[in-house]
Amino acid sequence: MIDRSLIGRRSELELHEVERGAIRRFAAAIGDETPLHRQGEIAPPTFPTTLRGEIPGLELDKKRILHAGEEYRYRRPLRAGDVLRVVRRVEDVYEKRGSLGPMTFIVLAAEGRDPSGEIVYESRTTIIYRQEAEV
Amino acid sequence: MRSLPQAGEEIPRLEKEPIGKLQLLHYAGASGDDNLIHVDVETARAAALPGVIAHGMLSMGFLGQLLTDWAGAGAVRSIAVRFSRMVRLGDRLGCRGVVREVREEAGGALIRLLVYAENQEGQRVTEGDAEVFLRD
Numbered sequence: 001m002i003d004r005s006l007i008g009r010r011s012e013l014e015l016h017e018v019e020r021g022a023i024r025r026f027a028a029a030i031g032d033e034t035p036l037h038r039q040g041e042i043a044p045p046t047f048p049t050t051l052r053g054e055i056p057g058l059e060l061d062k063k064r065i066l067h068a069g070e071e072y073r074y075r076r077p078l079r080a081g082d083v084l085r086v087v088r089r090v091e092d093v094y095e096k097r098g099s100l101g102p103m104t105f106i107v108l109a110a111e112g113r114d115p116s117g118e119i120v121y122e123s124r125t126t127i128i129y130r131q132e133a134e135v
Numbered sequence: 136m137r138s139l140p141q142a143g144e145e146i147p148r149l150e151k152e153p154i155g156k157l158q159l160l161h162y163a164g165a166s167g168d169d170n171l172i173h174v175d176v177e178t179a180r181a182a183a184l185p186g187v188i189a190h191g192m193l194s195m196g197f198l199g200q201l202l203t204d205w206a207g208a209g210a211v212r213s214i215a216v217r218f219s220r221m222v223r224l225g226d227r228l229g230c231r232g233v234v235r236e237v238r239e240e241a242g243g244a245l246i247r248l249l250v251y252a253e254n255q256e257g258q259r260v261t262e263g264d265a266e267v268f269l270r271d
Contacts, residue, residue: 022165025161025164025165026165026166026196028161028165029158029161029162029164029165029166029193029196030162030193030196030197030199030200031151031152031158031197031200032196032199032200032203034200034203034204034207034208035208036208036209037203037208041208042208042209044196044199044200044203044208045199045202045203045211045214046192046195046196046199046214049166049167049168049192050165050166050167052167062170062171062172063172063178063181063182064182065170066218067190067191067192067218068217068218069215069216069217069218069263070191070192070195070215070216070218071213071214071215071216071263072211072213072214072215073212073213074211074212074213076209077208077209077211124215126217
């Protein structure tokens, strides 16, 4: 059941290493020719989308998910070799009435810190969770 | 030292190639988004979609490229978008950025921009705001 009782749920602490090859593949998939991206030195701005994880208790059916919005804020760029400590959380759950009936919005936030605890980036993902498809 | 842009100025446009199946497959792999609505037409139809749709995040990636092509790798301080319209297989996106505000700070200037991607019909598919830091 997706409702407001999920607000505040958190992931475990995740450790992610920013890998040079992952930066390269990500830049190549976008078609981004910036040399520092293609060499895997500096990650493109939307790279944190690759640092995936789960929030216990939040189980979503992928076919019902529509991505409504995404936000990244940086204190500094991500670089190859960075080790990030990421925690994600359910920031909000709310209903809105749309043309196709009620829609559930879920806002997921994440923050990545360096090993000394300084914030490197923050992200916010808004998804629309559609009603069960009519059969 | 470069001269600072002015509010209202448009930054150089980025015109992307049409989005093909291979790009969606590569983006799925590189991003870790394995939702099959982006690569498999049967799954897309079962989800009541007209066909395979592109990852919204791919269009946001294009907007990231628009900004770093202009300001350089590592210059983006923030980017926030909403995905207002689906991007379909074969769509050709053009990315635009317009300077909204220029604030001089120690060592450079923080530039706020409106950014958006539009499809070949001129419809905005992804739009939002960004901040980049231009060093002196």
